[in-house]
Amino acid sequence: MDNMGSPMIAEPEAKGVSRRDFIKVCSVAAAAVGLPAWAGEKMAENVGKKKPSVVWLHFQECTGCTESLLRTSHPDVGSLILDLVSVDYHETLFAAAGKQIEAALDDAKKAGGYVLVVEGAIPKKEDGIYCIVGGKKATDSLVECAEKAAAIICIGSCSSWGGVPSAAPNPTEAVGAPEILKAKGINKPVITLPGCPANPYNLLGTVLQFATFGTLPALDEKGRPKFAYARVIHEDCPRRPHFDAGRFAQVFGDEGHRNGWCLYKLGCKGPQTHANCSLLDFCEVPGAWPVGIGHPCVGCTEQGIVFNKSIYENLPIEKPTAPMAYPAIHPEHGVVGSSPVAVGLGGAVIGALVGAGYVASKKIAESDKGEKKE
Numbered sequence: 231m232d233n234m235g236s237p238m239i240a241e242p243e244a245k246g247v248s249r250r251d252f253i254k255v256c257s258v259a260a261a262a263v264g265l266p267a268w269a270g271e272k273m274a275e276n277v278g279k280k281k282p283s284v285v286w287l288h289f290q291e292c293t294g295c296t297e298s299l300l301r302t303s304h305p306d307v308g309s310l311i312l313d314l315v316s317v318d319y320h321e322t323l324f325a326a327a328g329k330q331i332e333a334a335l336d337d338a339k340k341a342g343g344y345v346l347v348v349e350g351a352i353p354k355k356e357d358g359i360y361c362i363v364g365g366k367k368a369t370d371s372l373v374e375c376a377e378k379a380a381a382i383i384c385i386g387s388c389s390s391w392g393g394v395p396s397a398a399p400n401p402t403e404a405v406g407a408p409e410i411l412k413a414k415g416i417n418k419p420v421i422t423l424p425g426c427p428a429n430p431y432n433l434l435g436t437v438l439q440f441a442t443f444g445t446l447p448a449l450d451e452k453g454r455p456k457f458a459y460a461r462v463i464h465e466d467c468p469r470r471p472h473f474d475a476g477r478f479a480q481v482f483g484d485e486g487h488r489n490g491w492c493l494y495k496l497g498c499k500g501p502q503t504h505a506n507c508s509l510l511d512f513c514e515v516p517g518a519w520p521v522g523i524g525h526p527c528v529g530c531t532e533q534g535i536v537f538n539k540s541i542y543e544n545l546p547i548e549k550p551t552a553p554m555a556y557p558a559i560h561p562e563h564g565v566v567g568s569s570p571v572a573v574g575l576g577g578a579v580i581g582a583l584v585g586a587g588y589v590a591s592k593k594i595a596e597s598d599k600g601e602k603k604e
């Protein structure tokens with residue numbers, strides 16, 4: 231026990247990572263899935279006792295999601311992320327190959343009850359021609375492993391909905407794992423974490439929540455955890471004040487671009503892209519995401535945007551939202567009654583919600599007119 235009365239976590243300390251850093255990683259993972267800080271400590275303690283088993287399959291993909299998981303800024307913390315879970319099968323990370331690695335997969339399947347992580351799209355065309363691993367067709371591997379899994383997580387856009395392998399003309403008829411699993415009658419919880427790559431903490435938080443509390447995060451209609459995908463990037467973007475003020479970079483390298491102004495006119499897809507990139511640092515590096523380094527969001531989580539729309543094409547702003555700083559109407563001030571003042575106040579708030587987007591759109595239009603005149 232340590233001096234706080236908590237069980238010591240021997241393994242992280244053996245790796246030269248302090249208990250404090252270890253709990254910090256778990257707390258970030260807990261916060262990522264919307265759990266309170268104490269849940270991170272609970273996850274850390276639980277991990278010391280039993281690691282959740284993970285079987286990780288690769289199909290049509292670039293391995294970018296795995297690479298992102300490995301590229302944490304602090305190497306010891308990076309290795310810890312992998313040690314927080316027991317990776318019982320992973321074609322990229324395993325030193326073994328051939329029959330040895332296939333035996334590891336067979337053992338994992340016999341034990342069952344693991345979290346199956348799927349990376350990569352599944353080719354439907356002429357089933358078995360385009361993606362064979364260990365002598366097995368992608369569809370067969372997926373279904374066999376899914377049958378023995380407790381839960382299935384599709385990491386990245388490729389496994390969630392097809393990603394880059396499904397881009398037109400989609401010669402292999404690549405689709406996401408959920409489509410195959412549904413067609414094969416697999417009735418298990420399937421979570422999708424689209425992104426190119428997905429943020430490793432979204433995966434870690436989901437796996438640790440499942441292992442510690444036996445629950446899964448609330449999902450939307452596409453199987454995406456609401457904690458990460460309920461809001462569009464535009465709602466929480468650090469450049470949003472510039473959007474609201476009508477300050478836009480017009481070309482790469484101009485004064486606005488150098489001053490960190492909004493990238494909408496350079497084709498930013500943030501207004502239609504559901505993800506938490508602006509709220510959760512990738513690999514503990516603040517600002518290490520496209521908008522953070524001055525490139526417009528390409529909508530990598532969204533089927534129908536990335537790999538379909540031109541990078542520099544402007545998308546309409548469909549759901550104008552206001553910044554989160556607008557004051558609430560408190561109950562102690564009474565309900566909105568029928569007096570002209572009360573109705574006016576309520577109308578002002580609703581108007582603000584709709585109006586912020588309208589004002590910004592107007593500014594865009596005005597500035598466009600200005601540019602045309604020039």
Ligand code: SF4
Nearest residue numbers: 464467492493498500
């Ligand atoms: Fe941020 Fe893009 Fe929205 Fe501008 S358009 S505020 S850069 S998300």
